[in-house]
Amino acid sequence: MKSKKGFSSTSVHGVGERDKMGSVVMPIYQTSTFFFKSAEDGAKCFSGESDGFIYTRLGNPTIDEFEATIAALEHGYNGIATSSGMAAVNTVYLTYLGQGDHVVCHNALYGPSRGILETAYPRFGVESAFVDTTDLKNVEDAIKPNTRLIFLETPANPTIGICDIEAICKLAHQHGIKVCVDNTFCSPYLQNPLDLGADIVLHSLTKFINGHADIVGGIVIPKSEEDYGKLNYTMVNFGFNMDPHQAFLARRGVKTLGIRIDRAQENAMKVAEYLESHPKIAWVKYPGLKSHPQYDLAKKQMRGPGAMISFELKGGYEAGKRLMDNVKFCVLAVSLGGIETLIQHPASMTHSKLSKEARNVGGITQGLVRLAIGIEEVEDIIADLEQAMEE
Numbered sequence: 597m598k599s600k601k602g603f604s605s606t607s608v609h610g611v612g613e614r615d616k617m618g619s620v621v622m623p624i625y626q627t628s629t630f631f632f633k634s635a636e637d638g639a640k641c642f643s644g645e646s647d648g649f650i651y652t653r654l655g656n657p658t659i660d661e662f663e664a665t666i667a668a669l670e671h672g673y674n675g676i677a678t679s680s681g682m683a684a685v686n687t688v689y690l691t692y693l694g695q696g697d698h699v700v701c702h703n704a705l706y707g708p709s710r711g712i713l714e715t716a717y718p719r720f721g722v723e724s725a726f727v728d729t730t731d732l733k734n735v736e737d738a739i740k741p742n743t744r745l746i747f748l749e750t751p752a753n754p755t756i757g758i759c760d761i762e763a764i765c766k767l768a769h770q771h772g773i774k775v776c777v778d779n780t781f782c783s784p785y786l787q788n789p790l791d792l793g794a795d796i797v798l799h800s801l802t803k804f805i806n807g808h809a810d811i812v813g814g815i816v817i818p819k820s821e822e823d824y825g826k827l828n829y830t831m832v833n834f835g836f837n838m839d840p841h842q843a844f845l846a847r848r849g850v851k852t853l854g855i856r857i858d859r860a861q862e863n864a865m866k867v868a869e870y871l872e873s874h875p876k877i878a879w880v881k882y883p884g885l886k887s888h889p890q891y892d893l894a895k896k897q898m899r900g901p902g903a904m905i906s907f908e909l910k911g912g913y914e915a916g917k918r919l920m921d922n923v924k925f926c927v928l929a930v931s932l933g934g935i936e937t938l939i940q941h942p943a944s945m946t947h948s949k950l951s952k953e954a955r956n957v958g959g960i961t962q963g964l965v966r967l968a969i970g971i972e973e974v975e976d977i978i979a980d981l982e983q984a985m986e987e
């Protein structure tokens with residue numbers, strides 16, 4: 597589903613039909629079920645001859661309109677909205693992986709996207725490899741005859757490593773392997789993995805797309821009708837569906853996605869430059885800085901560097917914890933992509949359950965801090981970091 601209009605025009609107006617009752621904003625069809633006009637009408641809905649609604653887990657006008665809008669922004673066939681980002685991840689895993697199959701993943705995936713493959717999927721005979729997919733050679737070496745899926749996150753969480761989507765897709769398709777990209781950190785405003793060859797793209801809507809830190813949600817967008825059918829079957833029958841009220845809020849959030857990211861990334865560039873010149877900071881990772889190891893690749897496959905920054909405090913673990921206690925304006929919380937600036941220390945928070953060695957392999961060092969920049973005035977963000985690092 598492609599739109600000939602610009603990004604924000606599409607995100608505001610959508611691509612589907614407007615509401616039949618004349619409501620300018622798509623209303624919340626808060627219903628579990630839909631009545632049929634006759635036995636024949638019911639029969640046609642079930643056979644697929646008519647596209648009437650049956651039951652909300654299978655489809656709902658509020659959810660459908662939201663799915664079509666995101667699919668248009670990602671240049672995909674159609675969207676499959678889910679109750680959470682993790683429901684979107686599992687919709688993909690459960691569709692393509694079964695007994696005896698193998699999946700190759702980036703080693704710095706969102707924690708639970710990796711964790712579930714390590715703890716639950718081995719019970720169903722699924723094997724996984726976690727490698728640094730920012731180096732194509734590692735992907736090539738990890739592919740086995742039973743590899744069915746390559747699962748990437750770029751930029752990755754929380755190390756901001758960047759994978760070459762086009763090169764990896766080319767390699768994968770030579771082996772008949774599907775590629776899924778978790779595009780949460782970029783949103784469709786900054787990156788369209790399907791245009792670079794990926795088969796499936798997914799999002800935690802909880803982050804940039806909804807953007808207001810008030811719901812949890814996810815979406816899967818395949819490129820082909822065939823993949824859509826398979827993925828939708830998984831979503832519907834495992835019961836990973838979104839609720840109409842969730843869809844309404846996410847639909848409202850996406851209308852301002854473009855302008856929110858413009859402001860957040862303008863702020864992020866200034867914060868990254870400030871941090872890079874700070875004497876207490878060892879290094880900063882931000883795709884907009886020339887010092888980022890994949891700066892050229894970021895320029896090629898992303899339309900902007902985004903709003904996520906990682907940096908390493910020279911003082912290590914203790915300095916990381918001290919910074920968390922000292923910030924007064926930046927909010928000490930996990931998640932990202934909202935309008936407020938959030939800060940967290942992975943070694944003592946999101947990744948604290950991992951051993952120090954496992955953290956180091958994934959690039960999560962002791963003094964690593966992750967900043968998700970919001971849309972506030974940048975002077976206030978920098979002043980807060982300045983006072984918090986003084987002590």
Ligand SMILES: *Cc1c(COP(=O)(O)O)cnc(C)c1O
Nearest residue numbers: 680681682706780800802812813
């Ligand atoms: C948050 C997140 C998820 C999981 O999404 P939920 O909405 O929390 O279930 C998956 N991938 C990435 C990159 C995320 O940041």
